[in-house]
Amino acid sequence: MIEVNELRKQFGQVTALDGLSFTAPEGQITGLLGPNGAGKTTCLRTIYGLLKADLGQALIDGVDASAEPLAARKKIGIFPDKFGLYERLTAREQVAYFAQLHGMNKVDAAVAVQQVFERLDMLAIADRRATGFSQGQRMKVALAQAIVHHPKHLILDEPSRGLDVMSTRILRDLLRELRQQGTSILFSSHVMQEVAALCDQVVVVAGGKVAAQGTPEELCELTGETALEEAFVKIIGTDEGIAA
Numbered sequence: 001m002i003e004v005n006e007l008r009k010q011f012g013q014v015t016a017l018d019g020l021s022f023t024a025p026e027g028q029i030t031g032l033l034g035p036n037g038a039g040k041t042t043c044l045r046t047i048y049g050l051l052k053a054d055l056g057q058a059l060i061d062g063v064d065a066s067a068e069p070l071a072a073r074k075k076i077g078i079f080p081d082k083f084g085l086y087e088r089l090t091a092r093e094q095v096a097y098f099a100q101l102h103g104m105n106k107v108d109a110a111v112a113v114q115q116v117f118e119r120l121d122m123l124a125i126a127d128r129r130a131t132g133f134s135q136g137q138r139m140k141v142a143l144a145q146a147i148v149h150h151p152k153h154l155i156l157d158e159p160s161r162g163l164d165v166m167s168t169r170i171l172r173d174l175l176r177e178l179r180q181q182g183t184s185i186l187f188s189s190h191v192m193q194e195v196a197a198l199c200d201q202v203v204v205v206a207g208g209k210v211a212a213q214g215t216p217e218e219l220c221e222l223t224g225e226t227a228l229e230e231a232f233v234k235i236i237g238t239d240e241g242i243a244a
Contacts, residue, residue: 001025002047002153002184007056009042009208016042017053018208024186026152029179031195032188034205035236040188043205044157047186048078060153074102077151079142079159079187085130091137092117092126095144102149109148116144121170136163143171147178154178156187160194172198192229202228206236 002024009017016039024030032040045051047058049069058065058072065072086094092113099109117126122140125133130141139161146154154175160168175185175198189195195202196216204212204219212219212235216228223231 001061002030002155002186003057003059003062004043004047005057005059007043007046007053007058009039009046009051009053015208017046017056019056020205020209021056022203022210022213024153024184026184027179027182028200029175029185029187029198031199031202032186032205033190033195033202033232034188034211038205039208040205041157042208044155044186044188045080048076048080048155049073050080075151076153076155077146077149079146079154079156085133085138085141087131088129090127090129091122091133091141091144094130094141095148098145099148104149112148112150113144116148119170119174120144121167136167139163140167143174147174151183153184154186156185158189159187160189160191168194192227192232196228204232204235211235 004020004022007017007020020039020043032043034040042051046053047065049065049072052066060072060075063072063075095113095116096109099112100106104112117123120140120143122144125137133141143159160171163171179185199216201213201215202219203210212222214222219231219235220226220228223234225231225234
């Protein structure tokens with residue numbers, strides 16, 4: 001389970017996280033929903049150890065991501081909001097490199113890479129260098145890197161950004177499959193349809209803290225709305241930062 005306990009983070013005069021707390025249980029998809037600047041990416045970066053909170057804890061199966069970052073990272077797969085690829089390496093070489101970073105030997109890594117490429121429909125680009133990859137192709141490589149080592153927890157920051165319709169379908173099917181296998185999945189998104197279709201629970205973040213939490217249906221019931229987007233607008237009190 002991923003646990004966020006009273007996270008606080010300040011950047012100069014800006015409060016990014018203001019006592020943020022929630023849990024992302026195993027076998028569930030938890031969505032972080034909020035306007036731009038709400039603290040979603042700061043929260044995710046704190047969980048996987050890229051940022052250190054001023055106060056509070058981010059725990060991965062009880063392991064403090066700040067105190068024991070390497071131990072925490074071994075348990076998670078990360079799909080960050082910004083990513084770079086090694087332009088001279090092929091997609092296969094890049095994903096194999098990440099598999100070996102997580103402790104796989106070359107033989108096991110090669111098998112795992114082949115399996116994930118088949119699952120993500122990436123065989124056509126497997127042995128191409130990253131130079132010239134489209135945004136969607138780069139997204140697929142980043143996703144393959146995140147799941148090649150079969151992590152128990154998966155953290156994704158706007159994973160469908162830049163993907164075409166078929167790639168988005170593959171991503172959604174994969175997340176549902178991983179959920180059935182007991183993976184704890186935490187992701188942020190601006191796409192209301194994606195959140196409503198995928199999430200077991202939604203954490204609405206505004207001003208660095210939880211504004212509301214529940215299933216999409218519970219949030220609609222809470223606000224008296226029939227659509228998640230309208231419920232979201234009512235919860236945060238503005239339509240700023242919403243993307244269709």
